[in-house]
Amino acid sequence: MPITIPQGLPAREILEEENIFIMDENRAQNQDIRPLNILILNLMPQKEKTEAHLLRLLGNTPLQVNITFLKTETHQSKNTSPLHLEQFYTTFPEIKHRKFDGMIITGAPVELLDFRQVDYWDELVEMMEWTKTNVTSTLHICWGAQAALYHHFGVDKYELPDKCFGVFNHTVKDWSEKLLRGFDDQYVAPHSRHTNVPMKDLIAHPDIKLLSASEEAGAFIMSANSGKQIMITxxxxxxxxxxxxxYHRDRAKGLAIHMPRHYFPKDNPEKQPSNKWRSHAHLLFSNWLNYYVYQETPFKWD
Known part of the structure; x- marks a missing residue:
């Protein structure tokens, strides 16, 4: 949340140079506050686990958030009970008339398919187009990020020779971006994917800002259109x-999978790994909700 300071305070210039969020007294006194409406398109197979992952982060801010879960009509989930989906999820035709302050589009286990081979691609494209006018900011995760880069900006993915699988070190590339306020110079984050996006294409694109990357895992966090689209690989x-x-699931299935890098203690898969990215996960979601949703969304949609 912002620091409210008197107008004309000399420290303001110092704080602004350090990318600290400040607000003058006039704006603070005229702010309207209401719950945020967040839409989550959950494309992951184990939807209940993904729900817990995301709600844990969305629920750890001072902001009140109303959640709506969205499922595809053109693809039926095989790993989540129909009763759960019927009880807690809606479809796009049922909500397309509404406005949402924020939206999250998750990853999906379809990355080795060409985008247009995905059976719900046309439906997803319709949703992504709809976000341009009906959502203040959309956060795309993993395959969802690759789908957004391809649809909105024409940046295609490519298959990796080996799966990007593990916990990798990252550096911040753009300290001016509000999304990374409070981040350490270096931090770690998990990746699990068979494809990547070309770094050179991202850097060359005039509408994409590369905010953070890893020498091993490649581009990680990107922003476009003043944060209306945010992509996290x-x-x-x-x-x-x-x-x-x-890892253990795929091994049990007899699939070829290497041990996740920089993850198990002493590379021993029998040892319990620790979470070394939790604080940055909470910080990123808190920054997104505050700076790109709450501070930007209209109090009353037209």
């Missing part, structure tokens, strides 16, 4: 054991 929302569960 990894999974800060993951719990400590999420990569371990994925």
């Amino acid at each position: 990894g999974h800060l929302e993951y719990e400590a054991a999420t990569l371990a569960e994925e």
Whole structure:
């Protein structure tokens, strides 16, 4: 939340140079406050786990948030009970008339398919187009980020020779961006994907800001259109054991998968990994809700 300071205070210039969020008394006195309406398009197979991952982060701010869960009509989930979906999820035709302050589009296990081969691609495109006028800011995660980069900006993904799987070190590339306020110079984050986006294409694109990247994992956090679209290629929302569960599951299925890098203590998969990214996960979601949703969304939508 912002610091409210008297108008003309000399320290204001110092704080602004350090990218500290400040607000003068006039703006503070005229702010209207209401609950934020956040839409979550959950494309992950184990939807209940993803719900917990995201709600844990969205619920740890002073802001009141109303959540609406969205499912696709053109693809039926095989890993979540129909009763759960019927009880807690809605479809796009049922909400497309509404305005939302923020939206999250999750990853999906379809990254090795060409975008247009995904059975709900046309439906997703319609939703992404709709966000331009009906959502203040949309946060895209993993495959959802790649889908947004492809649809909105024409940046395609490519298949990696080896899966990007593990917990990698990242650096901040743009300290002026509000989304990264409070971040350490270096921090870690989990990744789990078979594809990547070309760094050179992102840097060259006039509408995309590369905010953070990893030497091993590539581009991580990107922003476009003053934060209306935010793309994150990894999974800060993951719990400590999420990569371990994925690794042991695939091993049990006899699939070829290497041990997640920089993850298990002493590279021993029998040891319990620790969560070294939790604070930055909470910080990123808090910054998104505050600076890109709460501070930007209209009190009353037209």
